[in-house]
Amino acid sequence: MTDVRGVSRSSLASLREQIAALPGGSSDLIALGGELFAVTSLLDGQPSLRRALTDPARTPDERAGLVASLLRQHVSQAGVDLVSSAVSAQWSRVRDLVDALEYLGVLTSVRAAEEAGSLDDLEDQLFRFARLVQGDVALARALTDRTIASSRRAELARTLLQGKAAEVTVRLVEQAVVAPRGLSFTEALDTYAKVAAEWRRRLVATVYTAVALGDAERARLAQALRRQYGHDVHLNILVDPGVIGGVRVELGDEVVDGTIASRLDEARRRLAG
Template sequence: MRGVSATSLAQVLDTVGGVTADGAQGVAVGTDVFAVVGALDANPVLRRVLSDPATESDAKAGLVGTLFGDKIGSGAVDVVVAAARGRWSAGRDLSDALEQAGVQAVLSAADSAGSLDTVADTLFAFARVTTSDPELRQTLNDRTASVEGRQVLVSRLLGDQADDVVLALARQAVASRGRSYETAIAAFAQDAIAREGRLQARVVSAYALGDDEKQRLAGALARKYGRDVHVDVTVDPNVIGGISVEIAGERIDSTVSTRLADARRALAG
């Protein structure tokens, strides 16, 4: 976001920080905010009213209280009121800002528990499951099916493997909001990494790296780029050997398949 929307987003996120200071209510606040995002997406007229710069801020805050005050918790109400009082370049910016606020509220719980890295790993892994199964991918991205039904499916797929933070974010990704399910859930994982101040390294390897190997690779990349690094590994037997790393806009490719391809191009002249 840019301009007035960026300023308003910062104010909304400040409010999130205030109501989730200890992380204890993070998931509850985030889930409630996600519910409001769904309501705004389903009701463009309401979204326009709450983002209309010609309407008094107090009037918009009062409307939020009337519509949502008895449906969501007080912390979530404060966040939505902060958004309604803001100024937005476009109505959709209001909904986008609230979704970001909900994500940060949920992640505050993982931040407090010291589990942001685990959350990111789990979300990235689930995104890979989605993309590797065409039928599942189609189902989760089917906008003719109800959001609630697809969220139930996500809950069943994750089962006991996911904590409340992962479950809340994986369920919200179903809403899509202009992007595919796998793109949305990967973006939420990246938000978890960014909250830790880390860089993301996308690694492709011929085999699954062990924890020690991942730690050594993360350490080497951290020394090179001057920041802690989260390593996300995708296994692809087609690379034959070695690894490929994408980080900070750079690509480091030491796979055998790439070297062979380079050699073939060199021989072809």
């Protein structure tokens, strides 16, 4: 979602600053995120409009004016301002504009969670719901089957999470159900969680352990990983009975395996060698 290069990178950085400066409460930011997702869907479905809004033959003011005429009756002024800024910027590829708008929708939702003091909850809830769906074939099919109307699938997601997750989590899960944009459902949720972590400039580690970790153990592990990687690390803990002693930590492409099973495997390899 943020894998952009060249001039697109500087344009996206400028838009991030606008998101950081947004006023308003959590509910206003959630609504704004929904508007940005709606514009993303609109542009996904209309290639000619995408081209018009990135046409270098038009001046930035002309492109912004086109956006205002199209959207002012349908979205808030904050939404018009953000999309106008996006189309006024320069993009290396036409597709980068649409990807940026989706990213801004997610980032605005992250800001909403931050304003509500529930950013940790958002990351945890996205991760855990993704794992729940990943482990339940019937549920995954019900949420992702394109022969079922997207509104029905979104309603199922909302029903499952209502009263159990923050409103911003529910809205992002609905977005992953309705418009994953080339990603699987779980990939979309994991991507949203990574945006939340990047917003706070911290890494995300998935920790596999045979038993649940206490608060003190989680804190020690997070501190050790912070010393090793030089960044704050958010821990997603998965209890896996298959883990024999110790913990297994996956952070990006790196794996830190401190389980008894891994040490036994290493000992066997050495003996065999």
